[in-house]
Amino acid sequence: MGRILLYVVLIAAVSLVAVWVAEQPGDVRLIWRGYLLESSVSMLFVLVMACAVLLAFAYQVLNFVLSSPRLIQTTRRNRLRANAYRSLTRGMVAVAAGDVKAAKRAVRGTEDFLSGSPLHLLLTAQAAQLEGNELLARESFRAMLTDPESEFLGLRGLLVQSLRKGDKKTALALARRAFEINPRAEWVLTNLIDLETVAGNWPDAEQSVIAAQRANGIKPEDARRRRAVLLYQRAQIALDQGDEKAARDLAKRSANLKADFVPAVVLASKLLASAGRLTRARKLIARAWQSTPHPELSSALVEISEPLNEFSRIKILEPLMSLKPGNMEGHLALASASLDASLWGAAREHLGEAAKGIPDQRLYRLMARLEEGENQNDAAARQCLLKASRAPSEPVWKCRECGEIANNWVIQCHSCEGVDSFEWGRGTNGPNQGATDELLFAPPFKGT
Ligand SMILES: [Zn+2]
Structure with missing residues (x-):
């Protein structure tokens, strides 16, 4: 509305000036190279105006002609960019959907405009992984390391590849570098804790747990458990090296962090007892027993009490x-x-x-001993042993990842390499049917 008003005012002004000029008396004479040109003032005004409009038009045309190559280039570039980003989007969708062909087509679509960029490298790596071409994926992830913007993502890709190959040493180096770039990322912290632990770098692993705790990258309960486990490992090493005092302090710290971590409580109580601190040792066992009644605790209590x-x-x-x-x-x-x-x-x-x-094999074995000891009833004892063979097995240290069974708690499963994966629980859930007949005719059980 304002613009229309402006035009109306402008046209009115120009008309007024034109009328004013036309009404002006007088004429113009121009003598040029012997020619005489005569005209009125209004005609001269019209001529000057026409020249000005012509010049302005010529300037516009010239400007357009001169700038057109750049314009064409910009238009082409914009088209390429739009196509590349469209391909990128399609590529990401294809990777997520597991469509190898579409992903590879999308990689080609991004080559003209985004070649060498972090996004192009990432899509190339992901498409290569989808296709099973780990070599190309690794090359792409490595290329990402050269750009600070994509280094972190490249490290993650290489770390996953290393872990898949079982190359823990390379994985640890990559995790440490990733930790330098971003010490708060959850995947960095969890991998670093496990890799430092597996490498036996107990103090470094503990520092990683503390860093993870600060960054809220690990649950407080999990952090306490892992720190207790690491301190227990350090206590074992100190003990192997003959430094009983250091071992005792470390085991105590472990048991204080996690009062129900049985291996640490057992070790700490034994070391305390051998240092003459029997009351403190018994207290540690009693505290652990309240939350986790465990046969290793009762055995340790008997052992230290002599x-x-x-x-x-x-x-x-x-x-x-x-x-x-x-x-x-x-x-x-x-x-x-x-x-x-x-x-x-x-x-x-x-x-x-x-x-x-829940009666398990231990209970029936003890009942067999009772029948044998109290009544010398071999037939009843055999019946109890038969029941034992059919009862759920006694609790054992069992890997929650692969089911591997160990005599003692160990930090890493020998079978699946799981870290802190051993839990106290039933070895097998069902009855042990296979041993039934054999046990029926077996001699009476001696001992527990
Ligand atoms: Zn395992």
Whole structure:
């Protein structure tokens, strides 16, 4: 509206000036090379105006002609860019959908405009991985390392490749570099913790856990567990090197971080007891027993207390029952100790209580010992052993990743290389049917 008003005012002004000029008296004479040109002032005005318009038009035409190559180039470039980004989008979608052909076509589509750019390299690497061309993928990831903008992404690609190949050494170097660039990224922290742990760099691994904790890249509970595990490993090394004091301090720190981490509690209590601090050692075991009643804890309690005879062994174990009343592990430990002391009544009572839980092979083996010891009833003992063969197996240290079973807790599974993957639990879920007939005719079981 404002613009229209401006035009109207402008036209009115020009008309007024034209009328004013036309009304002006007088004429113009021009003598040029012997010619006389005569005209009115208004005609001269019209001529000057026409010349000005002509010149302006000529300038526009010249300007257009001179700038057209650049214009054509810019237009072509814009078209290429639009096509490249369209291909890139299609490529990402194709990679996500697992369409190899479309992904490769998209890579070719990005070559004209985005060749060598981080996005082009990433798409090339992903398409190559999809196709199974790990060599091309690695080359693309490596090329990404030269650009600070894409280095982090390139490191991740190479790290995943190294882990897949089982090349932990290269993976660790890559994770360390990635940590330098971004110490807060979750994938960097979790990989770094595992790789430093697997490499046996316990203090570095612990530092990674602390960094992860600061960056909220690990749950506080998981961080405590991992730090406890690492401190326990350091304690074992100190012990192997004969430095009992350092081992004791490290094991204590581990047990304090994770009161239910049985291997550390057992080691710390044994080292404390050998240093004459029996009360503190017993307290550590008692605290762990309250949350995790574990046969290794009751065994350690007996070992550090050095019982004089079978009866004092029962006295040592009895406080565990008041810490966790009704717990099956406590009853089994006391049943076994009662059998050793030939206290048949007490043994039967504890076995009866233990049977209220999930009876496993240990319970039936102890019952067989009772039948054999109290009544010398071999037939009843064999029946118990038959039941044992059909009962769920006793708890063991078992890898939650691959099911591998170990006698003691270890930091890394020998089978699947899982880190801190051993858990205390049932070895097999179902009854052990295969051993039934064999056990039926086996001699009476001796010992637990
Ligand atoms: Zn495993």
